[in-house]
Amino acid sequence: MPNKRLPLNIKNSSLSNAQLFSPSSSFRELLDSLSREQKRNQELLSSLGFALRSFTNLSRFLEFVPVVITQLIGVEGCCLIPFHEDGRVWREQIHLSSNDDSQELVRQLSVFDPGKKEGFAFDENQLALLDSFFQSHFSDSGVFTTSLIARGRVRGRIYIFNTQKNCFWSDIHRQHVQLVADLTGVAIENDLVIQEIRRHESLDRQLSIGAEIQAQLLPDRCPMIEGIELAALCRPAFQVGGDYYDFMPTRPELLGRRRERGQWSFVIGDVMGKGIPAGLLMTMLRGMLRAEVISGLPPNQILHDLNQLALDDLAQSHRFVTLFYSDYDPRSRKLRFANAAHNPPLLWRAATKAISRLDSPGLLIGLQPDAEYVCGETILEPGDILLYYTDGVTEAQGLTGERFDEVRLIHLLSEYAVQGLSAKPILDKLFKRLDSFVGIGQHLQDDASMVVLKVNEDITLPNIRKIHH
Structure with missing residues (x-):
């Protein structure tokens, strides 16, 4: 599903407009500040890539994703909602990173009735209900959403929100968020493959035992x-x-x-x-x-x-x-x-x-x-x-x-x-x-x-x- 943009207000960077255009700031200070921000972003993305290569616990990886996004683009909150293989909302794996107390939001998501039905994630009209739910919860804030896509299947949604106004969403931010979304989709898909391999290995062990017993008979x-x-x-x-x-x-x-x-x-x-x-x-x-x-x-x-x-x-x-x-x-x-x-x-x-x-x-x-x-x-x-x-x-x-x-x-x-x-x-x-x-x-x-x-x-x-x- 392509990125969907709802009304939003997102910080551009850790640099304020005053810092960028103040006559007293030197060109070198600007370059140094941009270099530090770029280095920090590279380190965050590298950390996420390392976690993807080495993770053994999908839940811990998914918990890490909203934290990386909020630090990567400097927003106040991010919510990750993964889906089961059959399209239902994976309520146990909803993760939220926010400066304020948003536990009530997580509770409401866990009882979101449309998300309990099989095939929910594969119906754009149903996903629009989830988008509307988020927009109503942050009516005074800017909200941006994108999907986690892996092998052509929607594996989850990412919602980014911010209460600050007079900010804008840059192409770099958009690319960073989509990169994290793609890596997260791969992580979920890899976990599904691992679980399938384990099921096959378990069946193979049972077959081997059965074959051994039969050979003995x-x-x-x-x-x-x-x-x-x-x-x-x-x-x-x-x-x-x-x-x-x-x-x-x-x-x-x-x-x-x-x-x-x-x-x-x-x-x-x-x-x-x-x-x-x-x-x-x-x-x-x-x-x-x-x-x-x-x-x-x-x-x-x-x-x-x-x-x-x-x-x-x-x-x-x-x-x-x-x-x-x-x-x-x-x-x-x-x-x-x-x-x-x-x-x-x-x-x-x-x-x-x-x-x-x-x-x-x-x-x-x-x-x-x-x-x-x-x-x-x-x-x-x-x-x-x-x-x-x-x-x-x-x-x-x-x-x-x-x-x-x-x-x-x-x-x-x-x-x-x-x-x-x-x-x-x-x-x-x-x-x-x-x-x-x-x-x-x-x-x-x-x-x-x-x-x-x-x-x-x-x-x-x-x-x-x-x-x-």
Whole structure:
């Protein structure tokens, strides 16, 4: 907003007209006096600039502004009225420098009703009400006002008043006041930026903590299970994601070789959505599922019970979960499974060199209270490879807008399986191709997780000692 001039009477300088034009005053005295005044003004402006560069407390800086202005141009009083970011008068930060008792003015400003409304500072008609208020308070005085402007937004108003008459307002005074106003606008804008940075830093810390907790909840390494190799990786789109996979012994009390030969559960899931809410729900489901696993129930019953337990919490969050649950017995190589609308894992058969999907009917977790699930089963043979994955893999978008899709994933899995690679190299190559498809340095739009299970090709039956009578 341009400077607005109301009726005013402002001192020109510390020099009176008599001093300037008295025949007894010498030209050197005049120059010395002007030099002292110029030096003083430079020191005041330098002090304000230093305060702007080094201030850590905006309130103290704003309190300093009216004092500088009154000394800089030799007026009796100055009032600074800053505005909130939403345009309301910042009542707590109104500062006044005056020779007389003007606390009543500050009190009246703090209860100025129009200034309590959002957008007040952005309406010229509303600002005119504030100008009129000041003019009425100093009806016998000269008043000058200007706005604090930063990044095109009005951040406050400065009012300068003086009761002395027969004084005039010079261009130098006008420039000095506008300079102080501009510096003050920058100070307010800088404080807003600092507060925003602090909010982001706080959120980043929370995200980092959430990501650390989630990373601890996901398995830090794959377990040793007799007869198979495992490799797994979750790559969240954000610091905290909604993808989930886990490996759980159905009899956690077993240790060592007995645990390796015991039954294990493999699960992969995806909470709809991304970020912190999805991560929190994933954490909740992990705890529920781990409690269910030790029951020893078949996969379809596990999913049924999990749906019942999580239904209320998921309904309140308006989110659902896809989940593929399976259990594996190393002794028989039998894999049982049930699916809650998750992407069916891909099974590459070493004998036929063909890929099929492991799937069974089932609704999303959290969708319906009476959802039923079907248990399927298969026998894994030596050399077979099973790939669990989330839709963040197949739905990943390339630079041309094309999707990675299931067809590409099947082709790549078949290519790497034929090469005889073990689980970890297959997983690494799949993610490398995914990254190349999305583009170097590009972020995934959704969390992407993959688990590779490969049955060892040199499996032998357990030795059975013959007992001779």
